[in-house]
Every structure is written in structure tokens, then in C-alpha cells.
Amino acid sequence: MPLTALTAYQALDLLKVEAGKTIFITGGTGGSGALAIPLAKAHVLRVVTNGRATHKDRLMALGVDKFIDYQTEDFVDVLSDVDYVIDTLGGEDTMKLFKILKNGGAMVSLNAMPNKVFAKRMGMSAFKQFLFGLVGRKYDKVASQNNQRYDFIFAQSSGKDLADVSRILIEGQVPVSIDTIYDFKNINQVIAKLKNGHSKGKSVLRVNN
Numbered sequence: 001m002p003l004t005a006l007t008a009y010q011a012l013d014l015l016k017v018e019a020g021k022t023i024f025i026t027g028g029t030g031g032s033g034a035l036a037i038p039l040a041k042a043h044v045l046r047v048v049t050n051g052r053a054t055h056k057d058r059l060m061a062l063g064v065d066k067f068i069d070y071q072t073e074d075f076v077d078v079l080s081d082v083d084y085v086i087d088t089l090g091g092e093d094t095m096k097l098f099k100i101l102k103n104g105g106a107m108v109s110l111n112a113m114p115n116k117v118f119a120k121r122m123g124m125s126a127f128k129q130f131l132f133g134l135v136g137r138k139y140d141k142v143a144s145q146n147n148q149r150y151d152f153i154f155a156q157s158s159g160k161d162l163a164d165v166s167r168i169l170i171e172g173q174v175p176v177s178i179d180t181i182y183d184f185k186n187i188n189q190v191i192a193k194l195k196n197g198h199s200k201g202k203s204v205l206r207v208n209n
Helices: 002-015 031-042 053-061 091-100 116-121 127-135 137-145 157-173 182-194
Strands: 022-025 047-050 066-069 084-088 101-109 150-153 180-181 202-206
Touching: 002 031, 002 084, 002 101, 002 150, 002 157, 022 031, 031 047, 031 053, 031 084, 031 157, 047 053, 053 066, 053 157, 091 101, 091 116, 116 150, 127 137, 137 150, 180 182, 182 202
Parallel strands: 022 047, 022 084, 047 066, 084 101, 101 150, 180 202
Antiparallel strands: none
16 A cells, blocks of 8 residues: 555655646546545545446445446546646556547656656656656657646655545555455466456465464
8 A cells, every 4th residue: 555555645646636636636536546546536626537347336435426337438438627747557548548638738658658857756867757757758749739747756755645545544444455366376366366356356465483
């Protein structure tokens, strides 16, 4: 929980979210997305997410305002003028997300390509800033066409942020969804399940003393 929740919390900070506005969190059924939802609600945001229909009830219980079944609906067809996006998946969907983002909107990705803004914020050398600028150029170019902001995030250690996250999750009594508990000897089954991407929560490894 600390890493995924800290990543989501810092992503919301990068987005400079304002209460009452709408955020689309891709892949709300995943570890990062599921924790980003209650943190976004704590910022008084209207939350939209997508995933498999079998996860809908669990996500609605976390506070989701609108759920999109990606197997029957494409988010591009049902969303527009979204204020903020947290892209937890990356891949080909990242470019599509710019289409639903409003003019002046902002997106932070956890899994797409980093860019120059990211490299500069991380205090990297001028050469690395140049390289990351090339890597993330296609995203920055699309974003600039509609006065949008694109950023990439790599979570930074922060005791203060972790304390804030803990307070939000405890006060909100946010449950942790456990999919399956495995003995450590079955670790290969866990890896295969995670690779398949159909978990309904966290997979737990039990280490016997």
C-alpha cells in the first residue's frame, strides 16, 4: 500500500487538483487505481474510472461516481472535457486520453514515457533532460496543441505524504481488497496471476517461519 498510495497521492499533487472538478483514473481495478480513487475523493473530486464489470461494485464502494466497463464501452466515446487524468496503464491508451482531456486540463502517467518536465523536476543533468525530452516529445506535442499539461511520475520518499495518506485511508475506513493468499512456495502462481491481470485485489504471500 505505501508505494501505490504514495504514487497516487503525489500524482494528485502534480495535477494541482481543485475540489469539484472531474478526474478520470484509468484501470481503477488495479492496485494504483484502486488507491487513487479514495485519495481523489478526499480531494473532493468527481471520480470516473474503467475496468471489468465484475469489479464495479467494489469500486463504487470506494466512491467512484461513474464506472465504465471497458469491454463494452470505450472511454473516448463516453467522456469529454475531463479536468484531470491519472494514467495508470500506459500503452496505446495514453494518446487517446488527450482526446477526453479538456483544453487546459492536466494528465499524469505512471506507466507511459517520462518527459523533460519530469527530468527537470527530478534534478537530472541537462543531458538527461534533453534525452527525456526526446522520449516524451510526442506527448508534450499533443498536450501543447490544447494547452494541456503532461507529466510523468516516479514516487519520492516522503514521511509527510505517507502520514497524510495514512490519515485519509484510516479516516475513510478504506478497505484493502485481498484476492488470494498464497504460501511462499507457490510464488510462481502469484507471478502468473499478476501477469494475467485479472486479480480482484492484492495477492498476499504467506511466509512461514
